[in-house]
Amino acid sequence: MSTGTAAAEAGPVGTAPAPHDGRAGSVVCAVENLLKVYPPARARRGAPAVPEVRASDGISLTVRRGEIFGLLGPNGAGKTTLVRQLTGLMRPDAGRVDVLGHDLVRHPERASRLLAYLGQESTALDELTVSLAVETTGRLRGLAARDARSERDDVLEELGLTAIAGKPLKKLSGGQRRLACFATVLVGERPVLVLDEPTTGMDPVARRAVWSAVDRRRAERGATVLLVTHNVIEAETVLDRVAVLERGRVIACDTPAGLKARVADEVRVELVWRERAPLDVPEVAALRGLGADRVQESGRRWTLRLAPDEARAAVAAVTGGAAFAALDDFTLATPSLEDVYLALGGGRTEGLVKA
Numbered sequence: 001m002s003t004g005t006a007a008a009e010a011g012p013v014g015t016a017p018a019p020h021d022g023r024a025g026s027v028v029c030a031v032e033n034l035l036k037v038y039p040p041a042r043a044r045r046g047a048p049a050v051p052e053v054r055a056s057d058g059i060s061l062t063v064r065r066g067e068i069f070g071l072l073g074p075n076g077a078g079k080t081t082l083v084r085q086l087t088g089l090m091r092p093d094a095g096r097v098d099v100l101g102h103d104l105v106r107h108p109e110r111a112s113r114l115l116a117y118l119g120q121e122s123t124a125l126d127e128l129t130v131s132l133a134v135e136t137t138g139r140l141r142g143l144a145a146r147d148a149r150s151e152r153d154d155v156l157e158e159l160g161l162t163a164i165a166g167k168p169l170k171k172l173s174g175g176q177r178r179l180a181c182f183a184t185v186l187v188g189e190r191p192v193l194v195l196d197e198p199t200t201g202m203d204p205v206a207r208r209a210v211w212s213a214v215d216r217r218r219a220e221r222g223a224t225v226l227l228v229t230h231n232v233i234e235a236e237t238v239l240d241r242v243a244v245l246e247r248g249r250v251i252a253c254d255t256p257a258g259l260k261a262r263v264a265d266e267v268r269v270e271l272v273w274r275e276r277a278p279l280d281v282p283e284v285a286a287l288r289g290l291g292a293d294r295v296q297e298s299g300r301r302w303t304l305r306l307a308p309d310e311a312r313a314a315v316a317a318v319t320g321g322a323a324f325a326a327l328d329d330f331t332l333a334t335p336s337l338e339d340v341y342l343a344l345g346g347g348r349t350e351g352l353v354k355a
């Protein structure tokens, strides 16, 4: 069964010699110089040729025990490609992936004993009820029948899924289905959880259930979590450290606070125009003239990264003069990880979610 979780297998967890096991803070996952190049495709039947893509271009990173470690980046940055190599589902062209002392490039089959993977798709589970999906995954991970049922009940209760346990996944809403798939990740406990956009489509209650469950496993069992996210706000709230990816490279890796300290001298100003920016007003034209790295335009919304005195002047200009009639809304805020990403030279923010 391909469940969107790494192919599950029975067997003990972490059977390697254990230089990495045990102590808090020890290295759980080490990636070195990872390289993955998708080959070019020739033009065919009207479709244009596609050049080769260096989806992982020399990625190195280290994740420690008990960390919630994030991979943040816009669409196409290479997050899923990286995660598929980390979970043994894709072979890198070069480089090393080591999880709890196991070389997953040489032994990808060991991945399923070490980690549970929540991918973006879950269609293979769609025919099963929530209850059966969770129980079956537990059995595939080596639990005895009674333990699988007992863990199933506990996890469904913990995530608030008991009332819909008898429903097939295909009859659930997108958010409910995502939560049910998350439940399958938790059974048959694995020391490393790899979650690709786990909360997509979820309401705030379900999101909270996910982060509480993650926190509990980290606090009580030292679980390590690798989290792929587009959501800069979520990243700031839940991550211990984050690697910012851009075109297959890690362009920064630090705590969210450490990353934000790099742009601490900036203020973010958001302007929303009623219809369009009044470029005939000189102050507005001057703001635009600051350049694309400091002024991002997205339809009626402008996002500016300014020094504090510049921000004060900009707000005075757009709220005081001729521009005010064209202004629908404005906000002033301290920088987010999105600003960090832009300041680091990240060229695109498509797919970065700010809510």
Ligand SMILES: Nc1ncnc2c1ncn2[C@@H]1O[C@H](COP(=O)(O)OP(=O)(O)OP(=O)(O)O)[C@@H](O)[C@H]1O
Residues within 6 Å of the ligand: 038, 039, 053, 055, 073, 074, 075, 076, 077, 078, 079, 080, 081, 082, 230, 351
């Ligand atoms: N099977 C493939 N064949 C060729 N190119 C691919 C393939 N899969 C991904 N790519 C390309 O590799 C790059 C990285 O893709 P990847 O899916 O890893 O990015 P991502 O950060 O996960 O994006 P998203 O946030 O949209 O899921 C992109 O340019 C993508 O077009």
